[in-house]
Amino acid sequence: MKTIATVAYPPRLTSIAVAAAMLAMGACAMPAFAQQGAAAQASPEEGLQTVVVTAQKREQPLQKVPVAVNMVDAKAIENKQIVDFADLTRVAPSMTVNQSNSTVALRGIGTYAFSIGLESAVSVIIDDVPVVQQLQAFSNLSDIDRVEVLRGPQGTLFGKNSSAGVINVVTKESTDYFSGRAQLTATDDQQRRAELSLSGPLSDALAFRLNGYADSRGGDVTNLTTGEDVNGESSRGLRARLDFHPSTSLSMKLIGDYSTRRLVGQALTLRDVPAGARLLGAVPLAPGLVGITAGPENRNVRLDDVGFTDNKNGSLSGTVNWKLSGNTLTSVTSYQDWKYESSSDIDGTELNVLAALTRGAANGGVIQGGAYHSNQFTQELRLASNGDGNFNYLGGLFYSNTTTDRSFSRGPSALLAKWSATAGNQTMAAFTQLDYQLTQATRLSGGLRANKEAIDVRFTNLLPVVPATFAGDTSDNAVTAKVSLQHDLAKQVMLYGSVATGYKGAGFDISSGFNQSRIDHPVAPESSKAYEAGIKSRFFDNRVQVNATVFMTDYNDFQAQAAVVDPNTRIITLSVHNVGKLRTSGLELELTAKPVKSVLLEASVGYVDAIIRKFPLGTCYPGQTLALGCVPLGNSTVQDLAGKTLANAPKVKYNVGATYDFPLPNTGWGGLVNLNYQYQSKVNFDLFQNPLNVQDAYGILNGSFAVQDDGKKYKITFFGNNLTNKSYTTAINDNSGFFGGAHVMTQVLPRNSQRYFGLRLKYDF
Template identity: 55%
Template sequence: MKSYSATTATPAYPRRTVIATALALAGLGVSPSVLAQEAARRDDPGEALQSVIVTAQKRAEPMQKTPVAINTVDAKAIENQRIVAFDDLTRVAPSMTVTQNSTNSSVSLRGVGTQSVSIGVESAVSVIVDDVPVVQQLQAFANLSDVERIEVLRGPQGTLFGKNAAAGVINIVTKESSDYLSGSVQATLTSDHEKRVEASLSGPMGSHAGFRLNAYQARRDGYIGNVADGARVNGENAKGLRARLDWQALAGLKLRLIADFAERDGLGPNPVYLSVPAGAMLFGQIDLSTRLQGLAPGADNFAIRQDENGSFKSTQGTFSVAANWQLGRHVLTSITSYQDWKFDYTMDLDAADVDLLGALTRGAAHGGLVAGGPFRSTMLTQELRLASSGGGNLNYLAGLYYANADSDRAYHRGPVAFLANWNAHADNRTSAVFGQLDYKMRNDTRLVAGLRANHQSIGVAFNELQLATPARYTGETSENAVTGKLSLQRDVAKDVMVFGSFSTGYKGSGYDISSGFNQSRADHPAAPEKSASFELGIKSRFLNNRLQLNATAFLTGYDDFQAQSVIIDSSTGLLNLRLNNVGKLRTQGVELEAAYKPARAWLFEAAAAYTDATIRSFPNANCYPGQGAEQGCVTTGAVRVQDLAGKKLPNAPRLKGTLGTTYDFAVGDGDLRGTANLNFQYQSKVNFDLFQNPLTVQGGYGVVNGSLALGDSQRGYKVTFFANNLFDKSYAANIGDNAGVFGGVHVLTATLPRNARRYVGMRVKYEF
């Protein structure tokens, strides 16, 4: 769904326009009689929807002419809907869901993503910031500041974006330098004790260059209370600085240099108790019911009782140089980047303030059970592209790509090396050649064909330090893969385009680098994940560009889908993670987007996604805790397994939608103007467990957000009042069953996002 911004106000609109608006929002369509009446009008051009330019095919082109399923949100909508964190994008992209956890927060598109803490596994959804892909998906969960546009490309995008785009791409484009001196300063205060300051400055440097500087700092108290020590956890401190230089170095040669630094830290994230049945004994030693003073387990529980609050710190720096050289009717593009990401965390595994070690060791050691350790990933990338100008009937784009990524992780679960102690290194070398042709068969018909050949080599070195004699396990492998795309589009009427496409995606082999790693895992990495997708779509505008209706039907199959699952260690009772190739899965559905601007002042938006993400083949999958034969769990030898064929993917709602409106209005007779925004999100129930545990289900829910802004463009100031989760609807971003550590009793914990509580705030902005 494209998020647009209304401009100036007009007098009240006729009743028939209100009726047309209601029909557009409720049914994503308008009756022929109303269309005829409205089309006959000659409206002010200011009432039309904007023409949106995207780079979904690595060249600038109108979104409505691009045969790709895509949601976009521009700078004004980002401000109006207060999209400041990465997971806020779910407000404008119904096909996108986020699963939050301490070390494996992940994003899914159309029900498909990668939930893995392994540094040897890539994400199925690629996140790209100013043409630079992130190494680890956890990097993406950062603050969004000074962003010009965000594009969410749904479905396999492997031809142009590479091997870690098997399910889609999230493309973030920051603001460029301006031709005149300008800047802004804004401060935000919220009822949940967030204090945020952002500033930007941009302008020319001589006659051939321009600069842009952006900085932000934010501090927010936690929204979870620890009744054991009074601390507020799951808060965050963040700061960042981005510097950009745009330079016309020579005639026809433009350079872009970006240096970006960001840091986040805080206490947590900590899950809360959702349900604690009687008889729950922590590791069979301590009765949990005696450690619940001050807690009320349930959907509205925002409190914990722990002796360790846990912590995290993320630091990343990125430097990139992009060059665009005009060579007659062609453009040669070079993009070079280097990034360095560091992440360190600790977490309280027993989630209680008990002397667990004293009970387990009979007094030899004391304290709780803590896990954590540092990550570090670096990556160097180089991309070269040669593209035709786009003026003829046949246009092309050809490119070369190289990436060199190294990741390190150390992990302990103890204290010290009581239960786990290891460190590991993973490397990933990628080279690719790709190309895409765009042929105008007729004035109203275009054929697009693309191909990418990819070579990957990966390696692992794992040092197991827990054993009496430390062990080292190593492995390496390489593979080749080809992905492609073929699409046909036709303009069936003015501003009405239909398209059909077939595309393939690929995610390379991965090493399951986690506790319990051994030489067998080093010798047998998870097989590559492959996808093939069919799409049929329509992109249309009516009523003199005031009504936009887009729809896409899709069917995507995945082979050897990679997923990480929880395994209970029989010797310790602790939970470990294992990477599985699920086998086959299919995601299919329909996506609808509508935008309607009945007047200069009004904008209505609606979007919905129906997604059926189903496992087609996954024999011998783990049974969930407590699953019996009547629920499909059978014993094969010494192993209890189930067949997941026909089951749904985790955190993949069948129905997800958004409905919103923005209204611009004048205040008095002066230059003071106002903007009101109201947005509603809904999603149906989901199960967070790949193995279908019926206890880890989040029911369907809806959330309402709103804002009211007053500003004077002549004087440059703007004050915005906003409310998040207006009706205080609590919901979970993840639910876990901890029966393995509580003697088979199903103790449920939930990860609650900040947006699961109501908070209000005020933002003051000054621009010059």
């Protein structure tokens, strides 16, 4: 059994303690200043409203929770044009999204892995239910009540796959009166979206809610081979919900959800092409470049097969809340079925690559793809006190059973690779959290989670005449803990500090080339130790809110995915490595102000230093020489990555925004203007520090103007994305192994990396 326990603060934490003390001294001084400077008391509707979150599995005011949380509600989602999951980076400065593989990182930490045998480091929870794969969450955000972004390890309450944080999505509840919303959206980049929501009572004790959407968008990359646009998408979704309240002590909800999403093409565009580049060192690339100017803003490709991705996700969950004497017993049961299929032209050209690979035996390009199918059953039981006394508690049991199948092939008729695999995961856990009010102003909290996990794998290589099968299993036990202390310096000023341990389970790197050695040497479990101190405060009669956090987390055996070149096929493959030691530390600051009823100002900044502390046997990047740190080791070469920054981990990110709400005289209508600017410093997308994989710093400005009638039934919104038309990429690849050593660079250009405008019509009834 592996136990991960808390230890004393290291000397490095002194700087964090000093920063927290400075924040505390400032907070102590500000309430008095606020009382002197406020000329008049603000009415409740003029100041900032109380925000309720479920960051600790019970409803609590955000300003009273000793956890670093970003929260965006339905109104902010609408005003800031947060339509896709990736748009959440507009409100969470420590969050980054890699859209090339649909993964999320918080404070620089995320597990980028396509393997079905590994879990993510950031857990996505939808209505109390964890999704099987992060990719399931990358659908449209429709009919959402709020999204909470919990930063830092959250394993005590949310489990082992939340070692970097949690994204908690809460959908809207049923209403006890008939209501509805119809919404239409159209943009100049060919998006057409329709949404409809209906809710109301079916009886005195039963209410329903239905939500459906249909969305389509044309591509933003042109395939010169066919003249068609690629990288477009279409999606559909339907959610049905029943809320049953047979008595004041018993409530139940049943939620069914089904969605589909299809992306046409997964086209990477050429960022840089050295003169004379040849596919496999033999086929000249130049004939496939007609009409293409490689560069950071290139949106043209030549593909003989554009490829696709298909997502189909269905889920059913039931929740029961039974209020007992001073307690609430909660049961959450869920079942999910997720299917994903993809196909892509990995040579990225229209050239006859196979003729060179097979010496004329076959013709065409190199296609790879396959299908995933996941099923997951979860059951959670928890008992929580009502939160009113000096001593409060929460305890629970959790069980999940997940099975994922995957098939994969590469090349025509699977000439280069063909395999199938099944991965299973069973998890059982018991957890508790206790809170005790030491004094009227001071509260101590402690939590503990015991986790038992069993994983198995079965892999069959179907390429040989006689298929080869490898099977195995492993198990692991772990205990994680958290202790926090919070103190009210004033009525609306709270200082807190916490120490927590985290854990992410072992796994199998299930990908091409899987063999018995990978079963005998699974990817080791990842453990972490986190220190955090923060302040949450409000001043000037609820007009100004300032929250700040300093943090440091050490990771051992951090699980990270990186691209390496298959020596046999010369094709880039993805493999998972255990980075020896990693540290992420930094500062997060959030400011919200409502100086007058009509103006809302928001700003947040995150400084994150995600540094590799120990990784002596890292793979050398293509072209790395002895002078650049690549040294021979046996039949290979390695580099020491100690002191290097983690991949796709910007040191600085910040968001600033303003919303102005004003009346339109003598019209019965009002206006609303919103501007939002987000910035991030440069990043390297390669764990192994290839200098060609760097995206420079950039900033994006978004804005909207809306008019709404005084009854708030009709709303017309004009919005613009990326108003300065700043191009950027979310992934860069070095394909030198596929091009005979020539550094042919490709990139992913997301939709938001170019300017577009749109119109949204909304009717509430």
